[in-house]
Amino acid sequence: MQEEAEARQVFTPEMIDTMARIWTRSIITLIDVRFQNVASQYPLEQYKMPCSMLIYACGGEAQIQLNETTFGMERFGLVHGGKGSLLSISPKGEPVKAFMVFYKAELPLFFKKYLQQLLEQVNPFVQQFGYTPSNPILLLDWFQLMLKGWNRGNAMDQLQAKSFLYQLIHGVYRDFEGGEIRYLQPDPACSAKIYLDKHYREPIMFQEIADTFGISGGQLTRLFKKKEGMSLQEYLIRRRIEAACHDLKHTEATIKEIATGSGFADEKNLFRMFKKYYKMTPSDYRKINALSMQVDGIDNDSHIHYNERELASLVKSYRDGESAMFGQARSKEMILAAAMSLMLLLSACTSGTPANNGGTVNPTPAQTQQTTQPEVSEAVSQTRTISTVFGDVEVPNNPQRIVVDYLVGDVVALGVTPLGVSRAARTTETEAVFAKQITDSIKIAMEPEDVMTLEPDLIILAWGDEKYEDLSKIAPTIYVPYGDMTTEERIHFIGDVLNKQEEAKAVLNAYAKKIEEAKLSLQNAGLSDMTITMGEFSDKNNSVAGDKHAVGELVYNQLQMKAPPKVQTDIIEANKYWGDISMEVLAAYVGDYLISLGDNEVPADNAVWKSLPAVEHNRIVTVGSSLSWSTDIMTSSALIDHIVNQLITLAK
Incomplete structure (x- = not known):
């Protein structure tokens, strides 16, 4: 039921709210507003969008296509696509009026990090969607007013045109929010399949396909698997393997050329796939099929001589697809065995095999011992799908x-x-x-x-x-x-x-225990209320770290030690990684204890430095670059021991 709901309506309330936040904070530039009458005999075909676009079509029935996605429109349709999308409008009868709004979105520096985090969830500027508006006549008026204002060319009218763009987007999101609209959205699984069939020879990023529908890679994978019975990765590798099989049988191309032409990263990947799923190399596959084609060919222009006992002068394939003639006699039984092998291989070639989009999994000992062709379900069980910021990735189980x-x-x-x-x-x-x-x-x-x-x-x-x-x-x-x-x-x-899920739990439990023990040790040593300043210090420049720094995050957030007020307000609350502080005002940022990061020498002879209470009373903990540079859990654990032990020693 969840997958069916996702197919019917892509935009959830959470997604709509996120999209509205992104539009509110982003810098939007209205680039152009155009109008075009599109007739059935002169359709608009494969227009490459120079930027993000809103297209409003009205009039007769038509098909609007963005890339490999086709939207069916009856009388009114609003379509959106991102930069680089290919737009086609094909009326079925009477002409269609098409309004096109070109705009560009940029992230302001002040909100850039915040917006980048939101854009990882959903990107409204590249989304691909189509629907029939709830109030198509009102939208038609807005588009007409926007076109008139833009074409007048003066600043005030073009400013009004830009205001209509915001009204349009607000109206669209209100329609999505109400839910009582008819999406012109095709099945994402069907569109993804069309895309893979067309582009399987090219590098594929599944998240980019999902982005065109404004859904996550995981959602697209679930919808595709339900419809096709296999994952996107499985389908992709199947298409590439089929292409390789065809080229091995019907061309004289080298293995390297076939691997590249089939979409594999290189010939090593092709070899691994064949070794894993067919228990042979591509060259062996080519040999067997060469023998089989000699037996099964029935209308060749040239015929192999028959010496009353067997076929002679068979073509032998070797190395990377090179051919040589050999005169060794082969028995009919050998040829029939080759034909039987071909039948098994063809059945394997037409079945789904899991993809690895760039890498493969070494077979386990149990797989190596198998003597029969592995079933698809067995192959799939050797990998798992991991959702990442770059989309779903198939990884080996072991x-x-x-x-x-x-x-x-x-x-x-x-x-x-x-x-x-x-x-x-x-x-x-x-x-x-x-x-x-x-x-x-x-x-x-x-x-x-x-x-x-x-x-x-x-x-x-x-x-x-x-x-x-x-x-x-x-x-x-x-x-x-x-x-x-x-x-x-x-x-x-x-x-x-x-x-290693269980190992991860054990590691985190041990780490949490270490944190609690460290906090208790600091408390017993009377250090809980002491303020800590950390950074890199020198005569020329002082960089004071906030809680975004690896060591700062550990000290301030995990060990929950206190920062001096100026560090808290000027660096931590300002969301800064570092604060560059001159030596003259450094005293205001220095707490009861100092943590000196990195391998630089502290400014021991500087008068201002020497006057700092933490320096005067030798309350300085030095953390070398080998501990301060990394954020991994082993280094963090060692860093806790180092800092806590040093602080307790200094406190005594």
């Missing part, structure tokens, strides 16, 4: 070759030793708290060509999301937005990714 770039301590804490770790994550330093656990891990630069050499089956990325698309072509890639997650949310999320 990943063996994991590459991690930044949150190495989180992965290690869950009992997993990564195959590869990023050099940039300070994992090579002997003082790193997880250094002993990763002595056998390979240190690499997180560049796609370096990651590819490890042949991972899972990549966990938390730094440099611009690399996500390239890395996701190598293996399933999970992006962890650690800055937007609490420690508890992050560990549960990574635990789900690694299928």
Whole structure:
């Protein structure tokens, strides 16, 4: 019932409220207002939208198409699409009047972070929808007045035209809120299937498909699976495998060319899929089909000689699809066996197989021991779907070759030793708290060509999301937005990714216990009411940290220690990561104790610095970069011990 409700009405009250908030805070520029009569003999075809657009069509019956989505309109229809969408209007009889409003939306700096968080939930500027307005005549008047005002060209009239744009959007959302409207919305699952059938050879981001309907990747996946009986990933890999099978049988292209042409990231991915699901290489598949086609061909221009015992001079395929003639005699029994193999393979090729959109899962020992062709349901059970900020990702149930770039301590804490770790994550330093656990891990630069050499089956990325698309072509890639997650949310999320849910609970329980014990120790030492200032200090510049900093979040939010009033008002309440404070006014920001972050030398000879009470009484805790740089749970746990022990020692 939930999926049916989602198909009938995409926009929930929560989504409508979020969209209204985004429109209220965003900078909207009205770019143009146009009108066009569209006749059936001269339809508007594949017009690429230069920006976000509202299209209001009225008159006769027509079809309005945005990209691969077709909306059926009887007399009135309002359609919205984002920049780059392809618009077509095809009247079925009498001409259609089409009003087009072009606009651009930008995020103001003041609300940028807030709006970016909302846009991760729903983006009203790229949404694709169509419906019949509840009051089509009123909207027609608004569009006509907007067109007239815009065409007059003076500032006041164009300002009025922009005000009508806001009235239109308000009217649309009121219609959505009332619910008594007829959506011109097709089945998202059907449109997604059309898109995959057309673009399966290209890199696919499922979230981008979902965005065109204004729904989440999870919603689209549920709707698609209910209708098609398989996930989007399964369907995509099926189309790519079918294309590869066809090219292996009917072309002389190399394996590398076929892999690229079928939509796989590279030939390694194609090899892995064939080895996993067909228990053979693409070259072996080509050989068997070459033999079978020689037997089954009935109307060839040239015929293979028959020497009264068997077929001679069969074509032998080897390496990457090259061909050579060989004269070894094959028995009829051998040829029939090849034909039988072909029948089994064809049945496998037409069945659904799960996708990995860039990576594969190494078969388990149980899979390796199988001698029969695996059923689709068995293959699907080897992967799970994880919802991420970049859409749903199919990950292996039991990943063996994991590459991690930044949150190495989180992965290690869950009992997993990564195959590869990023050099940039300070994992090579002997003082790193997880250094002993990763002595056998390979240190690499997180560049796609370096990651590819490890042949991972899972990549966990938390730094440099611009690399996500390239890395996701190598293996399933999970992006962890650690800055937007609490420690508890992050560990549960990574635990789900690694299928280590129970381990995640145990780790978090131990961490919560450590926090409570640390708070009790500070209280017993008389430090609960002391104020703490932390930052990087020098003669030239002082950067005081707020609770957005990794150490600040731990000290102020988790250990619940107090910040000096100026730090609280000027940095924490101002939602700043750092506050740059000159030496002359630093005293107002310094509390009872100082935590010096990083490896810089504190300004010991500076007169102002020496006059600070915390400095004068030697109440300074030094936290090196190996502890202050990372936010993973192992480093945070070690940091708690370090800070609490140092504070208690100084208090004595």
